[in-house]
Amino acid sequence: MKSFRALVFLLVYTSFHCQNNELTNKKLISYYEAVNSAEDKIVTNELDSADFYYQKAFKTFKEPHANDLYNHMKVLLNKKDYENAFKHFQSLNCMKYKFEENFLSSHFPNIKQYKKLKCKNKFDDNYRQELDSLFMIDQHYRKLSGGNYAKFKKEITKNDSIASTRLLSLIQKKGFPNEYDLDLSSANLVFFQNFYFIIWHQLTTNLYSPQVVNFSDEIIKALNKGKITPENAAFLLDLNNGTQNYSSWHFDIVQIFKNEGNPDRPHDKAEEMFEKADCCYVHQWFYPEKRGEKGNALVKDIDRRRKSIGMSTLDQVLRKKVFLLTNKDYKMGHANLIGMNFQNDEDAENLKKHFIKIK
Numbered sequence: 001m002k003s004f005r006a007l008v009f010l011l012v013y014t015s016f017h018c019q020n021n022e023l024t025n026k027k028l029i030s031y032y033e034a035v036n037s038a039e040d041k042i043v044t045n046e047l048d049s050a051d052f053y054y055q056k057a058f059k060t061f062k063e064p065h066a067n068d069l070y071n072h073m074k075v076l077l078n079k080k081d082y083e084n085a086f087k088h089f090q091s092l093n094c095m096k097y098k099f100e101e102n103f104l105s106s107h108f109p110n111i112k113q114y115k116k117l118k119c120k121n122k123f124d125d126n127y128r129q130e131l132d133s134l135f136m137i138d139q140h141y142r143k144l145s146g147g148n149y150a151k152f153k154k155e156i157t158k159n160d161s162i163a164s165t166r167l168l169s170l171i172q173k174k175g176f177p178n179e180y181d182l183d184l185s186s187a188n189l190v191f192f193q194n195f196y197f198i199i200w201h202q203l204t205t206n207l208y209s210p211q212v213v214n215f216s217d218e219i220i221k222a223l224n225k226g227k228i229t230p231e232n233a234a235f236l237l238d239l240n241n242g243t244q245n246y247s248s249w250h251f252d253i254v255q256i257f258k259n260e261g262n263p264d265r266p267h268d269k270a271e272e273m274f275e276k277a278d279c280c281y282v283h284q285w286f287y288p289e290k291r292g293e294k295g296n297a298l299v300k301d302i303d304r305r306r307k308s309i310g311m312s313t314l315d316q317v318l319r320k321k322v323f324l325l326t327n328k329d330y331k332m333g334h335a336n337l338i339g340m341n342f343q344n345d346e347d348a349e350n351l352k353k354h355f356i357k358i359k
Contacts, residue, residue: 021216021237022308025224031061032230032310035068039332040316042075043323050075065229066095066179067191067331074329077107086114094119096183121183127174128182134163134170135186135194138201146265149208160209163198168213176222190331196236204242214240223309230310231333245305248298251286251314252338253321254355255279256348259341266341278348279337280325281355288315325359 023029034057041050054072058064073088086108093099094117104111137159141152149156171177177195179187186194199215219236222228228236234246256278261269284290291299303313311317321336342348 021220023223023230023310025226027060028224028226029310031057031064031226034060036312036316038068038075039071039312039320042071042330042332043319047075047079051079051081061226063180063226065191065226066092066097066184066187067229070097070191071330071332078329082108082110083114086111087117090117090119092184094121095179096185097187098184098189121180123183124174124177124181127170127177128186130170131167131177131182131193131195132186134167134198138163138198145267146262147267147270148264151264153208157209160198160201160206161212164202164213167195167198168215168218171215171218176218176225176227178222178227190333192232196232199236200239203239211240216240230306233309234306234311244302246302246309246311247314247317248302249338250283250295250298251318252282253279253286253325253336253358254281255337255339256281256351257339257341258345258348259343263343273341277339280359281352281357283354284356286318286356286358322358 023032034053038050038053038057041047041053051072054068054075057068058072069088069091073085073092076082076085076088089099089104089108108114141155141159142149145152145156175181178193179191182193184191188194199219201209202211202213202215204211216237219228219233219240223230223233237243238245238247257273258276258278259266259269259273261272285295285298288296288299299314306312306314312320317333320332324330324332324336340348340351342351
């Protein structure tokens, strides 16, 4: 009887916990619905409609994500609406986004015509510096290893434990920060903040450093406050819980690398490997008509969970991934390509037999 009661409690708790992993903020639900529609229109080159949906989104939520500001700026530039595009440029510049060299002069040749706004952002520089120092702890032995993490397993484990526990303490004390709190000086060009990597390395399947902290509760809180995009939230939630709730490897676009350098330091020639990458391969389920009953059931299940946190459907995001292979103007998502590294050609060729080349 006790066993039965324990089982019932576990099932109820699990169900309750899963139901809470969702976006409930109605304002943000409307915001992401509009943004998802705008991105769909970008893919089909319906720029007037994309502009309409971005304007609708920004009226709903007054602190739009930086990537949405960037993509709307690009829509406006392609529509030759330079004046309104310049407003977004200034907003991003005030957030210290790292624009490419000569971006301003090449996109806004008549800059003197546009009204310049004074930056009014108030950033918590101390918080950002604390997070930067934790990121340095996280990265120290990873960089030193050249990709051979096993060699520094003990050191990486210790540093990951220090960085993750301190990060959790900071987030619980100061809140989950975004670009409006920290600026974008510690984020990459697709708006992925450096401290996200500390959360990333708390993945349950980490071979070199066991999970010390699960950030899921803080991620969901941040999602409902508009502090993290649904795409980044889904990515980090799946890593922290060892799940594929919001996507699956069946829907990745894969590029294949061959490590021609020192196998004990696979990252030393990363740039050369990227230049020579064999791209791009997908599983047959990437295409709706090739999924069959099993594939369609998986997509339906994933889409249900994606919708619960404000994401677009899986097929919508797959169209965006293909679009981004040939269109570098826009920034949608942080990882549109998945790399696979092989030491010899035979292993790579065996993998290709199970995939379809799309580019």
